[in-house]
Amino acid sequence: MQFDVHRSSLEPAFPAGVVLRALGDLDMAGVPRLRSAVVSEVDGGTRLLVLDLTGVDHLDSAGLGAVIGALRRLRTHNGDLRLVCPEPRLRRVFEACDLDRVLELHDDVDAAVGQATIR
Amino acid sequence: MSRGSGRSSAGIELVIPPRPEYLQLVRAIVGAATGTGQVGAPLLDPGRVADLRLVVSEAVTNAIEAQVAVGAPERIVVRCRPEKDRIVVEVVDRGPGFDPGAVPDLPPVTDAERLDHESGLGLSLMDRLADGAVVETGPDGTLVRLTVEYS
Numbered sequence: 304m305q306f307d308v309h310r311s312s313l314e315p316a317f318p319a320g321v322v323l324r325a326l327g328d329l330d331m332a333g334v335p336r337l338r339s340a341v342v343s344e345v346d347g348g349t350r351l352l353v354l355d356l357t358g359v360d361h362l363d364s365a366g367l368g369a370v371i372g373a374l375r376r377l378r379t380h381n382g383d384l385r386l387v388c389p390e391p392r393l394r395r396v397f398e399a400c401d402l403d404r405v406l407e408l409h410d411d412v413d414a415a416v417g418q419a420t421i422r
Numbered sequence: 423m424s425r426g427s428g429r430s431s432a433g434i435e436l437v438i439p440p441r442p443e444y445l446q447l448v449r450a451i452v453g454a455a456t457g458t459g460q461v462g463a464p465l466l467d468p469g470r471v472a473d474l475r476l477v478v479s480e481a482v483t484n485a486i487e488a489q490v491a492v493g494a495p496e497r498i499v500v501r502c503r504p505e506k507d508r509i510v511v512e513v514v515d516r517g518p519g520f521d522p523g524a525v526p527d528l529p530p531v532t533d534a535e536r537l538d539h540e541s542g543l544g545l546s547l548m549d550r551l552a553d554g555a556v557v558e559t560g561p562d563g564t565l566v567r568l569t570v571e572y573s
Contacts, residue, residue, distance in 0.1 A: 331483045332442035361449065363479045364543035392472055399550045400543045 304360055306333025308340040313351065313416065319382075320351035322412055326358040329366030337366075341373040350382035353415050357389060362396045374406070385415035434458075436500040438482075440489040440515070448482050448500055449475045455502045456509055466509065466572055473551040474509065474570045480544040481513040481566040488517025488564065508553070508571045516563040 304327035313320030321344055327333060344352055354373060356362065374384040388394055388408040397403040409415040434455050438444040453475045456466040466474070478500070485498045496516040503510045548555040554569035 328446055330442065330445050330479060331486065332445055361446075361475070361479070363476055363483065364547055365483055367543055392469075395472075396476065396547070399547050401546075402543075 304328060306330075306336050308336060310340070310344075313353070317351050317416055319349055320353070320416065321349045322353040322355055324355045324358055328361040329356070329359050329369070330361055330363050331365040334365050334369045337369045338372065341369075341376055345376055345380050345382065350377070350380065351385070351416070352377055352382065353385045353387060353412055355387040355412060355415075356393055357387060357411075359390075359393060362393050364400070367396065367400060367402060370406075371402075385409060387412055387415050433501065433503040436502070437497045438500065440486045440495070440498050442483075442486060445479055445482055445486075449479050452478045452500070452502055452511060455504060458504050466570070470570055470572075474511070474568070477548045477552045477555070477568050477570075478511050478513065480548050481511075481568060484544055484566070485513050485515035485517065485564070488515050492517060508569050511568045513566045513568075514563060 306325070306327040306329055309324040309326065311322045311324070313322060323337075323340055323344070325337065329337065341352065352373070354370065356370075359366075370384075370386070377384045386406060386408050387410070388397070389410045394403065394408055397406065397408060434451065436448060436451060438448065453471050456471050456474065482498060482500065488494075489496065489498070494516050498516075499512075499514040501512040501514070503512075548566075548568065552568045553571045553573075554567070556567045558565045558567070
C-alpha cells in the first residue's frame with residue numbers, strides 16, 4: 304500500500320502535541336512523505352510528536368532512518384518523539400538493528416503520552 | 423558459484439527501473455515466489471517469508487541508491503530461485519559498488535550515539551535476517567546474493 308500519514312491533534316491535553324498515524328509501506332518510496340510531514344509539524348510548532356506505526360505494512364532500514372531523523376529533528380527543537388509500535392513483525396525490524404535498546408516502543412498512543420513531559 | 427543437485431529449474435527474473443516505486447512490486451513477487459518451489463517442497467514459514475521480503479528490499483534499496491548516485495539509468499535485475507531446501511535471490515545493479523569491509527562499525531547500542539547513524543542499518547539487517555548474504559563487486563556493478571533456508 305502506498306504510504307500516507309494521518310494527523311490528529313493531542314490538544315488541549317498535550318499542548319503542541321500531535322499524533323501522526325503512518326499507513327502503508329514505510330520504505331525508500333514512503334520516506335519523503337514522512338519526512339515532509341515531520342518537518343511541517345516541527346516548523347508549525349509541534350513539540351510532542353507521537354508517531355504511530357500500527358498501520359505500517361512494511362518497515363525497512365530506509366524507514367528506520369526516517370524515524371531516527373524525526374527523533375533528532377524533534378530533539379533539536381527541544382521536543383520529543385514517541386513511538387507506537389505494537390506489532391511484533393515491526394518490532395523485529397527495530398530489534399534486528401538493536402534500536403529497540405535506544406528507542407522505547409509503546410503499545411498505544413495512551414502509553415506513549417502517559418509519560419509525556421513537555422520541555 | 424555452486425550449481426549442485428539442489429538447484430531447481432524454477433525461477434523468476436525481474437528487471438526494474440532504479441526507482442523506489444518498484445520496491446513494493448519486488449517484495450510482493452519475491453514473497454509469492456517462495457511458494458513456487460518443487461512440488462512437495464516444504465513451505466517457508468510466514469515469518470521467514472517476511473525476513474526474505476525485508477532483506478531483498480534492503481538489497482534493492484541499496485542498488486537503487488547506488489545507481490541514482492552515479493546517474494546510471496540501467497535497470498536492476500532481481501533473480502529469484504527457489505531450490506529444494508532454500509530460496510536464493512540475487513540483486514544485480516550497475517552502480518559503482520561498495521566495500522562492505524569499509525563500512526564503519528556502528529557504536530555500541532547502549533550508546534545514544536547509535537542514533538547518529540541513520541545509514542548502514544540495511545547491511546546489518548541483511549546479515550542478521552538472511553542465512554547467507556554475499557556481496558560481489560566488480561567493474562560492471564554489484565551482485566548481492568541472499569539465501570533463506572527452509573529450516
